[in-house]
Amino acid sequence: MLTPLEEKRIHRFNATLSKEVTVEVHLSEDSRSAEFDQFCKQLVNIAPRIKTVVNGDDSESLPAIRIGPRLRYHGIPTGRELDPFLEALAYLDAKPADLPPSIKAKFTHTGVPANIRVFVTPVCQFCPGVLRQILPLPFAVESVSLTVIDGVLFTDLAEQSKIRSAPTILLDEQFRWSGAVTLVELSDAIVHRDPAMLGRPTFERLILEGGAFDLAEMMQDQDKIFPAFIELLTDETLNVRLAAMVTAEELAAGNHELASQMIEPLQSRFQDAVDTVKGDILYVLGEIRSRKPLPYLNDIINGDYDAEVKEAAQEAMEKIRRAQSDGLNAIE
Numbered sequence: 001m002l003t004p005l006e007e008k009r010i011h012r013f014n015a016t017l018s019k020e021v022t023v024e025v026h027l028s029e030d031s032r033s034a035e036f037d038q039f040c041k042q043l044v045n046i047a048p049r050i051k052t053v054v055n056g057d058d059s060e061s062l063p064a065i066r067i068g069p070r071l072r073y074h075g076i077p078t079g080r081e082l083d084p085f086l087e088a089l090a091y092l093d094a095k096p097a098d099l100p101p102s103i104k105a106k107f108t109h110t111g112v113p114a115n116i117r118v119f120v121t122p123v124c125q126f127c128p129g130v131l132r133q134i135l136p137l138p139f140a141v142e143s144v145s146l147t148v149i150d151g152v153l154f155t156d157l158a159e160q161s162k163i164r165s166a167p168t169i170l171l172d173e174q175f176r177w178s179g180a181v182t183l184v185e186l187s188d189a190i191v192h193r194d195p196a197m198l199g200r201p202t203f204e205r206l207i208l209e210g211g212a213f214d215l216a217e218m219m220q221d222q223d224k225i226f227p228a229f230i231e232l233l234t235d236e237t238l239n240v241r242l243a244a245m246v247t248a249e250e251l252a253a254g255n256h257e258l259a260s261q262m263i264e265p266l267q268s269r270f271q272d273a274v275d276t277v278k279g280d281i282l283y284v285l286g287e288i289r290s291r292k293p294l295p296y297l298n299d300i301i302n303g304d305y306d307a308e309v310k311e312a313a314q315e316a317m318e319k320i321r322r323a324q325s326d327g328l329n330a331i332e
Contacts, residue, residue, distance in 0.1 A: 001035070002042050006082055013086045014047035021092040022051045024066040032153060033063040039076045040065070050089065062154070068092060069209070070138035074157065075150025079122030084131040088139075097139030103183055106191045107141050111214065114144045114190045115202040117170045119151040119158055124166040126180060131167070133183045144190070145205055173199040200228040204240055207232065212246035219251065225261040233262070233284065234269045234277055241280055252287040259288045267296055278305075279312040286316030289323040 002010070025040045027033040040052045065073040067088050077085035091097045118134060120127035131148065138146040151158035151166055161170060169177045174197060175189050195218050203226065206215055219225055232244035251259040266281045273281060282300070285293045293316075300313040 001038055006078060007046050009082060010046045014049050017049040018094050020049050020051055021089055022053055024055050025052050026055045026064040028061055028063055030063055035076055036063040068139060070145040073148045074154050075148060080128050081120055081122050084128050084135060088135050091139045097136040099136055099140050103187050106187050110191050111143050112195050113202050113206045115172050115205060117147045117149060119149050119163045119166055119168045121152050121166045127167045172202050196222055196224055196226050200231050203228050204232055207243035207247060212243050213250055216247045216250035220255055223258060230265040234273055236274060236277060248284045249287055260290045263290060263292050275306050275309055278309045282312040282316045286319035289320055
C-alpha cells in the first residue's frame with residue numbers, strides 16, 4: 001500500500017517524535033476496514049513510536065482513524081495526504097497546536113460546537129494546503145471536531161453530500177466551500193452561526209461526548225428547542241436517545257416553560273416510532289410535568305398499543321398528576 005518514498009517519510013517522522021503517540025483505529029464490518037487495518041499495521045511497523053488501539057465497537061459503522069478526541073480520518077492518508085496526517089500526529093507529541101492570536105481570540109466567548117468535514121483525494125494538489133490550515137482547530141479549540149474524508153474511497157459519503165470537487169469543506173451542513181478557503185473565513189463562520197440552525201450530526205457528537213448539559217444550556221440561552229434536538233430524542237439508536245434524554249431531563253428540571261415546547265414535536269413523532277422509542281417519548285412527556293399531554297396519554301392507555309407502551313403512558317400520567325398534588329405546579 002505504501003510506496004518506498006512514503007515509507008521513508010514515515011521513518012523520518014518517527015525519529016522526530018519525543019515519545020510514543022497513540023491513534024485509535026475503528027474497524028467495522030465494512031469491507032474497507034481491511035485497508036485501514038493494513039495501513040495501520042504498516043505504519044506501526046515503520047514507525048515504532050506510533051501505537052494503534054483497535055476499536056471494534058458499534059459506535060461507528062464506517063472504518064476510521066482517530067487522532068485525539070476530535071479528529072478522525074475516513075480515508076487512508078497516502079499520497080499528498082500523508083504529510084498533513086503526520087503533522088496531525090505531531091500534535092499528540094510535543095508540538096503545540098497554536099492558532100494565530102487573532103483567530104484564537106474569535107473562539108474566546110463561544111462554545112457552540114462545530115462539526116467540520118473536509119473531502120479530499122490523495123492526488124489533489126490543493127488539499128494538503130487546506131488541511132494544514134484547519135488541522136490545528138480540533139486540537140486548539142474544544143468545540144471543534146474535524147472529519148477528513150477520502151472522496152474516492154468513500155464515494156458513498158461524497159455522493160450523499162453532493163461533492164463534485166476536492167477539497168470541499170462542509171460546516172454543519174450550513175456552509176460549503178470548494179477549493180481554497182482562509183482560516184479567517186472559516187473561523188468567522190463558526191463563531192457567528194445561529195446555534196438553533198445547527199445540524200443533527202453536530203448535536204449528536206456533542207451529547208455523545210458528554211455535552212448533554214451544555215446543549216441544555218445552549219437552548220436555555222436561546223429560549224428555544226432546536227429542531228435537530230427532537231431528532232436525537234426520537235433516534236432509534238439507544239445511546240444517542242439516552243444522551244438526548246439527559247438534556248431533556250435537565251430542561252424539564254430547570255425550565256418547564258421551555259421544556260413544554262417539546263410536547264407537540266414529540267407527540268407528532270409518536271405514531272411512526274418503534275415501541276422502544278414510544279416508551280422513551282412518553283417518559284420525557286412525564287418528566288416535563290405539563291398537563292397538556294394528559295388527554296393524549298389517556299388515549300394511548302385506552303388505545304391499541306403494546307402493553308409496555310400503555311404502561312409507559314400510565315407512568316407518565318401518574319408523574320404529571322403527582323407533580324400537581326405535590327404542589328410542583330405542573331404547567332398548563
